[in-house]
Amino acid sequence: MLPLGDDVRGQMIAHAREQFPKECCGLLAGVGGKPVKVIRATNSEDSEFRYRVDDRELLRFLQDCDDNGWDFLAVYHSHTRSEAYPSPTDVRLAGNWPDPYYVLVSLVDQDDPVVRAFRITDGEISEVPTGDEASA
Amino acid sequence: MGRTLMYAVITALAVFVLSATFLLKHGGESLASVQQVSVHDLTAGPSRFEGKPVTTVGVLGFSEEHDRYKLVDVDEGDFAVIIRRYTGGDPLDALVGRRVRVSGVFGFDEGSGAHIDASYVGPIAD
Numbered sequence: 001m002l003p004l005g006d007d008v009r010g011q012m013i014a015h016a017r018e019q020f021p022k023e024c025c026g027l028l029a030g031v032g033g034k035p036v037k038v039i040r041a042t043n044s045e046d047s048e049f050r051y052r053v054d055d056r057e058l059l060r061f062l063q064d065c066d067d068n069g070w071d072f073l074a075v076y077h078s079h080t081r082s083e084a085y086p087s088p089t090d091v092r093l094a095g096n097w098p099d100p101y102y103v104l105v106s107l108v109d110q111d112d113p114v115v116r117a118f119r120i121t122d123g124e125i126s127e128v129p130t131g132d133e134a135s136a
Numbered sequence: 137m138g139r140t141l142m143y144a145v146i147t148a149l150a151v152f153v154l155s156a157t158f159l160l161k162h163g164g165e166s167l168a169s170v171q172q173v174s175v176h177d178l179t180a181g182p183s184r185f186e187g188k189p190v191t192t193v194g195v196l197g198f199s200e201e202h203d204r205y206k207l208v209d210v211d212e213g214d215f216a217v218i219i220r221r222y223t224g225g226d227p228l229d230a231l232v233g234r235r236v237r238v239s240g241v242f243g244f245d246e247g248s249g250a251h252i253d254a255s256y257v258g259p260i261a262d
Contacts, residue, residue, distance in 0.1 A: 025167075051167075052169070053168040055168050055189060058170060059170060059191060059256065062172075062191060063237065066237050066261060067258075068261065093167045096166040096167075096171045096172070097167050097172060
């Protein structure tokens with residue numbers, strides 16, 4: 001379970017809308033499995049179809065986690081033209097980072113964004129409840 | 137029949153070569169260029185990470201043999217990488233024995249063995 005809550009969900013959706021039509025990406029820091037901080041990251045791919053977290057921002061995020069006793073809880077990014085489900089590229093990108101959750105924000109219906117969370121381990125995708133499956 | 141079989145074999149080989157090329161090019165893709173990897177994995181398969189930016193966590197020590205700081209695997213103390221070229225501000229003596237994160241470019245050679253040209257060495261909050 002990855003309890004996102006309205007605030008975290010809202011911050012990710014706002015980021016996705018601001019970056020539209022390009023994909024946004026960011027990171028969630030957590031304590032005890034719950035998000036405590038949403039960190040927007042630069043999508044170094046600057047693309048409508050792909051994302052890659054900026055290296056320096058990722059390292060700074062990890063250092064902030066070390067300093068504050070946070071866990072690297074999740075990576076989020078948006079899909080602007082497809083559903084909130086990991087693409088084959090997303091699965092490949094997750095290969096070297098199996099520990100965090102992967103959160104997808106879909107803006108296919110911009111009035112009703114969909115947020116879903118997944119584990120991606122050894123190429124296998126499994127959806128994780130976020131505690132608020134019915135709302136956007 | 138023989139010619140058909142030959143074409144099939146050639147096609148299969150071509151697919152194999154193209155797939156292998158693609159995997160070599162894209163197989164190392166990651167959500168960022170930098171990879172998070174354990175000290176154990178760095179020392180066990182150094183060629184996979186040579187020349188790549190990495191970030192790793194371990195216990196800071198000092199190698200008398202190399203006269204340099206080293207990062208020891210948290211769980212398996214037999215594995216260590218040497219920390220080279222760290223130009224950060226604070227001396228690292230105060231961090232010896234503590235869990236730290238080291239980020240930089242990984243390398244492997246006969247002189248230093250597995251090493252990281254470190255751009256960052258910092259403690260991890262207990």
